[in-house]
Amino acid sequence: MKDEIALTAYKCKKCGKLHYPFHDRCLECRGREFDKVKPQGNAKLLTYTAIFNLPWGFDQRFLILGVAEFQNQVKAMGQIKAESTDKLKVGMPVKPSWEPIRVQNGEDVYGLKFEPM
Amino acid sequence: MRDVAILGVGMLPFGRRDEDSLMDMLAYASLKALDDAGLGDDTVDAVYVANMGGGMLQHQASIASSLVDRLSLLPAAAETIENGPASGASAVKNGVLAIASGHYDTVLVAGGEKMREVTGWRATDFVATMTHPTAEYPYGITLPGMAGMFTRLYMEKHGVTREHLLAISLKNQEMGTRNPFAHVEMALDREGIFDSPHAVVNNPVSADPLHLYDLCPVSDGAAALVLCTVEAAKKRGKPYVVVAGFGQATDTHTLAERDDPTDLKAVSLAAQKAFAMAKLKPSDVHVAELHDAFTILEIAESEHVGFFKKGEGGKAAVAGKTRLGGQIPINLSGGLKARGHPVGATGVAQMVDIVWQLRHELPENRQVKNAQVGLTVNFGGFGNNVLCFILRRVEP
Numbered sequence: 001m002k003d004e005i006a007l008t009a010y011k012c013k014k015c016g017k018l019h020y021p022f023h024d025r026c027l028e029c030r031g032r033e034f035d036k037v038k039p040q041g042n043a044k045l046l047t048y049t050a051i052f053n054l055p056w057g058f059d060q061r062f063l064i065l066g067v068a069e070f071q072n073q074v075k076a077m078g079q080i081k082a083e084s085t086d087k088l089k090v091g092m093p094v095k096p097s098w099e100p101i102r103v104q105n106g107e108d109v110y111g112l113k114f115e116p117m
Numbered sequence: 118m119r120d121v122a123i124l125g126v127g128m129l130p131f132g133r134r135d136e137d138s139l140m141d142m143l144a145y146a147s148l149k150a151l152d153d154a155g156l157g158d159d160t161v162d163a164v165y166v167a168n169m170g171g172g173m174l175q176h177q178a179s180i181a182s183s184l185v186d187r188l189s190l191l192p193a194a195a196e197t198i199e200n201g202p203a204s205g206a207s208a209v210k211n212g213v214l215a216i217a218s219g220h221y222d223t224v225l226v227a228g229g230e231k232m233r234e235v236t237g238w239r240a241t242d243f244v245a246t247m248t249h250p251t252a253e254y255p256y257g258i259t260l261p262g263m264a265g266m267f268t269r270l271y272m273e274k275h276g277v278t279r280e281h282l283l284a285i286s287l288k289n290q291e292m293g294t295r296n297p298f299a300h301v302e303m304a305l306d307r308e309g310i311f312d313s314p315h316a317v318v319n320n321p322v323s324a325d326p327l328h329l330y331d332l333c334p335v336s337d338g339a340a341a342l343v344l345c346t347v348e349a350a351k352k353r354g355k356p357y358v359v360v361a362g363f364g365q366a367t368d369t370h371t372l373a374e375r376d377d378p379t380d381l382k383a384v385s386l387a388a389q390k391a392f393a394m395a396k397l398k399p400s401d402v403h404v405a406e407l408h409d410a411f412t413i414l415e416i417a418e419s420e421h422v423g424f425f426k427k428g429e430g431g432k433a434a435v436a437g438k439t440r441l442g443g444q445i446p447i448n449l450s451g452g453l454k455a456r457g458h459p460v461g462a463t464g465v466a467q468m469v470d471i472v473w474q475l476r477h478e479l480p481e482n483r484q485v486k487n488a489q490v491g492l493t494v495n496f497g498g499f500g501n502n503v504l505c506f507i508l509r510r511v512e513p
């Protein structure tokens with residue numbers, strides 16, 4: 001686990017629309033300049049799923065994934081740290097962290113994980 | 118713009134076709150369409166091939182050039198169109214525009230995919246490559262996973278239930294048993310997959326809350342059609358089918374960036390454009406082929422194109438309104454759910470099925486009586502690139 005969530009969102013300098021992932025032009029006003037924004041605080045789970053047919057590159061039985069919204073409105077996908085979906089609920093608070101999410105070419109790839117609170 | 122007609126169609130039975138290469142399938146389906154069009158030994162001006170995975174799965178590029186060579190259509194112009202699972206309708210659209218513009222008079226469109234020669238997890242990964250390369254794909258998300266997250270939201274917001282989803286599985290797999298071109302020709306038993314204790318084993322969760330039988334199979338297959346001018350179609354002296362309207366729209370790449378992820382804006386916009394061009398409305402449609410890669414999508418698309426109000430699509434399916442003889446019969450081919458989903462072939466296959474409906478050529482247990490107008494929705498990515506076509510029968 002890393003100390004910092006190494007994910008960057010982009011706020012349009014002209015209209016204020018928040019983007020993640022990066023777009024070269026603002027979805028709202030087509031502005032091209034953005035302020036970098038770090039996701040802040042805990043997050044709220046917006047939706048989730050557990051998948052049992054994993055793609056090539058994942059050596060496990062299932063994977064729980066979801067989309068969550070941080071306190072400063074950044075929305076992003078992440079892997080959910082849970083044994084099943086039984087205790088998950090849309091709207092529940094989750095604690096974000098930056099951890100290995102898969103191994104590619106023998107190296108850890110880091111990304112978002114959400115732990116139900 | 119000139120009006121465009123569909124002069125001939127052809128399809129190979131979908132399924133696991135170990136004996137055929139991708140090129141074999143594309144060639145066989147094309148020959149069927151050329152023969153159906155009555156072109157004899159004539160050539161065409163251009164060829165558009167819809168294919169998503171030739172590069173990744175078969176390690177093959179420039180597939181359209183290879184097809185004109187096999188079919189001796191030289192020196193016809195040739196292009197391969199890769200637009201994810203919407204490649205099929207995209208290729209048809211390019212063919213239609215080419216004729217409508219007056220540049221070409223006769224165009225062959227072929228869509229094909231060979232997905233069963235790789236393992237299931239390779240095929241799942243191949244389809245997942247259309248998700249966002251940094252914000253989605255690395256997490257291990259799959260298209261069924263995207264559909265699972267979408268279903269959870271759609272259930273909460275629009276009251277869709279597993280009972281509604283079940284109605285789609287049962288209807289489409291039953292229609293598959295009546296379609297010799299379908300991959301899955303096995304009717305489902307409600308008790309076996311829903312009501313009994315065995316249901317947990319027979320129909321396990323695949324992408325929560327979606328179960329195994331909410332998903333389409335992984336298939337090999339190809340379909341083709343020949344486009345021409347209305348003048349050329351008229352000369353045949355038989356009823357023919359014209360492209361009355363089409364629309365295409367895109368949406369954000371990630372589901373997370375949509376203000377309301379249950380709102381499939383690209384589907385609504387594509388359908389609105391198609392209806393406006395055709396000067397028709399949803400109640401004018403007699404038969405539809407919707408992109409039910411997952412059962413939830415048939416329900417959501419039936420609402421987004423305007424057949425039903427939001428929240429009514431699932432109930433309509435349960436009430437039989439989308440069956441043969443119902444208000445708007447949907448996926449009488451069995452849909453992607455039963456016909457199968459060789460990704461590049463699907464959009465073309467949907468139109469082939471609608472052409473058969475509008476030419477009144479199907480057996481009684483699949484034919485909508487006196488069908489005059491048909492609609493297709495070909496859904497790419499997770500709704501980020503969608504095409505809607507409206508086809509109409511014309512008497513000579």
Ligand SMILES: [Zn+2]
Nearest residue numbers: 012015026029
């Ligand atoms: Zn802006």
